[in-house]
Amino acid sequence: MNRLVIRKVAVLGAGVMGAQIAAHCVNADVPVVLFDLPTDGGKPNAIADKAIAALKKLDPAPLGAKDRLGFIEAANYATDLEKLREADLIIEAIAEKMEWKLDLYAKVAPYLREDAIFASNTSGLSIGKLSEGMPAAVRGRFCGIHFFNPPRYMPLVELIPTVDTDPAMLDSLETWLTGRLGKSIVRAKDTPNFVANRVGVYSILAVMHHTARLGLGFDEVDALTGPKIGRPKSATYRTADVVGLDTLAHVVGTMKATLPNDPWHAMFEQPEWLKALIAKGALGQKTRAGIYRKQGKQIMVLDLASADYRASGGEIAPEVAEILKLRNPAEKFARLRASEHPQAQFLWSIFRDVFHYCAVHLGEIADNARDVDLAMRWGFGWAQGPFETWQAAGWRDIAEAIRADIEAGRATSSAPLPAWVFERDGVHEAAGSFSATESALKPRSTLSVYGRQLYPEQVLGEAAPDRGETIWENDGVRLWCRPDQDARIGIVSFKSKMHAIGDEVMDGLIEAVARAERDLDGVVIWHEAPFAVGANLQQVAEACKAGQFDMLEKVVAKFQRASMTLKHAQVPVVAAVQGMALGGGCEFLMHSGHRVMALESYVGLVEAGVGLIPAGAGCKEFALQAHRLAQRAAGGDVFLYVQNMFQTIAMATVAKSALEAVSLGFAKPSDDIVFNPNELLYVAIRRARAMAEAGWRPPMVERAVKVAGRNGIATCELMLMNMAEGGFISEHDYKVARAAATALCGGEVDTNAKVSEQWILDVERALFVELLKTEKTQQRIVHMLETGKPLRN
Template identity: 85%
Template sequence: MNRLNIRKVAVLGAGVMGAQIAAHCASADVPVVLFDLPAQDGKPNAVVDRALAALKKLDPAPLATRDRLAFIDAANYGSDLEQLRDCDLIIEAIAEKMEWKLDLYAKVAPYIRADAIFASNTSGLSINALAEGMPAALRGRFCGIHFFNPPRYMPLVELIATRDSDASMLDALETWLTSRLGKGIVRAKDTPNFVANRVGVFSILAVMHHTARLGLGFDEVDALTGPRIGRPKSATYRTADVVGLDTLAHVVGTMQATLPDDPWHAHFATPAWLQALIAKGALGQKTRAGIFRKEGKQIMVLDLAQQDYRASAGEVAPEVDEILKLRDPREKFARLAASPHPQAQFLWSIFRDVFHYCAVHLGAIADNARDLDLAMRWGFGWAQGPFETWQAAGWREVAEMVRADIDAGRAMATAPLPAWVFQRAGVHEAAGSYSAADDALKARSALPVYERQLYPEQVMGEAPRARGDTLWENDGVRLWVRPDQDARIGILSFKSKMHAIGDEVLDGLIEAVARAERDLDGVVLWHEAPFAVGANLQQVAAACQAGQFDMLEKTVAKFQQASMTLKHAQVPVVAAVQGMALGGGCEFAMHAAHRVMALESYIGLVEVGVGLIPAGGGSKEFALQAHRLAQRAAGGDAFPYVQTAFQTIAMATVAKSALEAVQLGFAKAGDDVLFNAHELLYVAIRRARALAEAGWRAPLVERQVVVAGRNGVATCEMMLVNMMEGGFISAHDYRVAKAAAIALCGGEVDTNARVSEQWILDVERAQFVELLKNDKTQQRIVHMLETGKPLRN
């Protein structure tokens, strides 16, 4: 397979999906040309310009950093088609109308290079029918490439081949999408709505059917079909609002028009109430009204009985909630099916009908059961796919329960379960996942890109991945190796809940690094997300309550020792960061020799939220950054650089991507940012090896750090005075922020004084401990532990 080099992408269509696909490519360092129709009035590119301006306002942000917008060029079909000749990948993302797409293909085809890839982001139209609109010479380079919304955050991309798609092109494109854009790829068949939408939209239709059958409220159903059953917080009806009720109706319409022989065809219709909402323009979130709407701070929900909105207050019945809390899936499903409560019957019914639907259609819509399950995880945010859920609940027992309901006329369709269902004990095994089309187990893809995923996302029943060889461990950490990767690069993993940093982690880290210095060539600090949520506040709160401030000071000193151990280890330490790296977790990452970060890493020093300041070396590292930057600036004044860090710490700013973490100073420009988090460990091990082979040396402890001193503290205080007088901060906020300023400025010393790295550590530790003794800080810590939210006092 030849390497696919994509130097520039064109996206055709600047709608919601097209603009966000362009944004994600730009975040991945791929320049983009975004096309749309020429504007009827004003600037020719006004349509695209508006779409680009809208990208800056969206939340969650489609761009990893705002400056990536500069790498998206606006263009239009009227005057700019020549620019397509420079593009290696062209993604069509216009409205889901076959005639519109075919008309556009005829227009752009003369400008597409023979070696370029042309792909449609259709969500359900036939890829083979679309290919008919391409010149024969380009059909081998044409395929479907269906992103899910929002493209930055949803892992799934369905890759759909035509009869003529070149196999090596598809392999190269899958490789690029997986590693460069960080996507989970499912090879879908060319059937209406492909895999995820086919099952996901049926699931929504099943929910709507049983909502009406059992007379449940929309808010009640959302309380049942969210996290309690492993689905996103937006559950069902809120998800429909987010997707857009018109979009949902369009996809349902596609199923109705293209699947006349489907046994469930009678249910492929939008309810009258949904049609009425669409008719009056209540399309969901984009029109601020749909099934739900917000009135002030109150969430309102449509009540069909009242034909009006009422306050949303959906609740799960206690007896049903008790069933949902059961740990054993077998018992849980048996009790749901047996319970007479309408909510329990609703839940059993929606699971039963999705199981039924997936079993009947598996051979037609997916290569194997694993692809279907992963498609639902990655595209719809389900914690488990339908086949995984079924298998966990007892494959044969559930199959008999489903058959009984079909025979009794309780299911949504009368089609029998396929014979293979009763011939198996499940669909996922160590050897692979079942393919109904081939009546065989299918192993995972053997593309080389997947060798980079040492711990890929697995489905239930797959063979467990290697745990590696343990070299040493205590209650807080495990030091281990993967001999198949590099037997002399240690992997240091935290064992604590949420990877919080307590005494056992600190002791373990210091000991593990000492062992690595003796026996290994490097260390990778890695565990699955979150990277670390900071200090163990439970331990801190208990010590404060007992008045053990001397002990707390020793613990902070040990925290600082652990950070300095990472920084000055005699072997390179690489931090592999994914998810939250907050407080002490951020400080550990800052002290590593190098960072390998997943794009979706949320890094920051958030201690002010509990009335504290960074004291694990975070303040010191920002002071060192200011010193180094000042040495290269005219006048050598450190304060302008301290001021930026002060605002970051005082506002508890958290980077919303790894790229933003570099901008904020939590990471360095030379660090690695990966879009596929499953590649972190593979790359980090090799980065540690490269550093070791290059003769990496630990940095010396700084002795001559120029600090901002008293003048810097005073200038920060001036900003705080204005904020307090304006009512933006409280007196305790002022006290905490001043402590941060003192630490960042090197203490109450002369401006431009030269101090040591240890001096700054001592200053930040002293300020931290003084804050711990303050009642208001203690109140903030307790409030955070009890509610998970910061207290403003």
């Protein structure tokens, strides 16, 4: 397969999806031309320009860094179609109307290069019918490409070929989407709403049906259909508000119009209450009112009995909550079926109906059961897909229970379960997942890009992942390797909860590096997200309560020693980072020899949130950065660089992407940013190998670091005084921030004095312990442990 090279993308349609697809492409260093209709007057690109400007204001941010905005070029269909000749990939993302799309295809077709790929980002229209609007010469390079919203954060992309789509082109596009944009691909069949929306929207309709049948409240249902059953916090009705009630109604309408022979066709109707909300413009979150609305600080929910809003407070009944706590899925489902409580009957009913629907439609909508399960995980945020949930609960028992409900008229369709259901004990096995069309197990894709995913997301029943070979471990870390990748590159994985850093982790890390220096060629720090949430606050709180401050001072010294061990290791240390890297976790990655970071890495020195300053060598590392930057600048003023670092620490700023982590100084421009987190370990092992082969040499310890000293501290204090007088910070905030300034400026020394790295380490450690002794810092630590939120005191 030839490697697909995409130097530029054109996106047709500057609506919500089009603009955000463009944003994610420029995140990945692919420039984009964003097209929309021309406007009259002096600014023909006004629509596209407005969409580009709006990207800066969206939350969550579609851009990994705001400077990426400059790589999106606005264009219009009247004067700029020649620019399409520059594009290697054209993604059409206009409104979901067949006639509009076909009209646009006729307009742009003459401007497409003969090797360009054209893809429609439709959520459910027929890809085959859309293809007919293209010249015959283009059809081999045409397919559906369904991004999920928001495109930066949602992993799922459904690829939908037509009968004319070139298989090699589709393989190349899947490879590019997986590796370059970091997407998780499901190949869907050309059926209405494809895979995820077909199952997901039916699931929502089943929830609505049984809500009404059992007389439950919307908030009560959301309490039942959220994390307690492995679904997102937004559950069902909050999700509908976020998606938009009009959008939901449109998708339901598409199913009704295009699936006349579906055995569940009678359910493809909007409830009357939904029609009423849409009619009065209450479309959900975008109109600030829908099924829910906010009234002051109170969340209100629509109550159908009173036809008005009431305070939201739905709860799960205690007896149902006890059932949901059961660890054995088979026992849990048996208890739900046996219970007469409406909430239990509701839960069994919605699971039963989705199992039933997926079994009947598997052959029609997907190549195999794994694709259905992963589509629901990646597209709807389910912890488990429907088939693996069924299999975990006891395949045959559930199948018999569904058959009994169908025969008794309790199911939402009389369609019988397919014969294959009763011939199997499940759909997922080590050899692959069941395909209803081929009556066989289908293995995973063999595209080479998936060879880079050493630990891909798996479904229940697949072969257990390779755990590698353990070299050494203690209670805090495991040092191991993957001989099939590189036996002489060690992998260090933290074993603590949320990968918090306590004594056992620090001891383990120091020992692992020592063993690597003796026996290996390099080390990678890797585990599933989060990278590390910082110091073990529980241990810190207990020591403070016992007055063990001498012991805590020794712990901080060990933390610093662990960081310096990473930095000055005689073998390359590569931090493979995904998710949160906060506090001490951030300090560890800052001190590693190199970083391989997933785009979705959230990095920051957040100690100020608990009334502390970075003291695992974080302040020292920033002071050293300022010194080096000043050496290259005219005048050599260290404070010019310290002041931004001071604000970063004092405000506990967290980078919202790996790109931002570089701009804030937590990482370096030379570090690697990968978009598919499943490739982290693969890339990190090879980076460590390359560093070792290049003759890795650790930096020498600096003995003459130029610091800002007393004048720098005084300048920071002026900033703090203004904030305090304005009521923006408390007295204790002031104290904490001044301590950060003191550490960053090298302590109470002369301005431009030269001190050693060890001096700065001693300063930050002393200030950290001094803050630990204060009552208000101790209160902040306890509050964070109890609530997970910072305390302003």
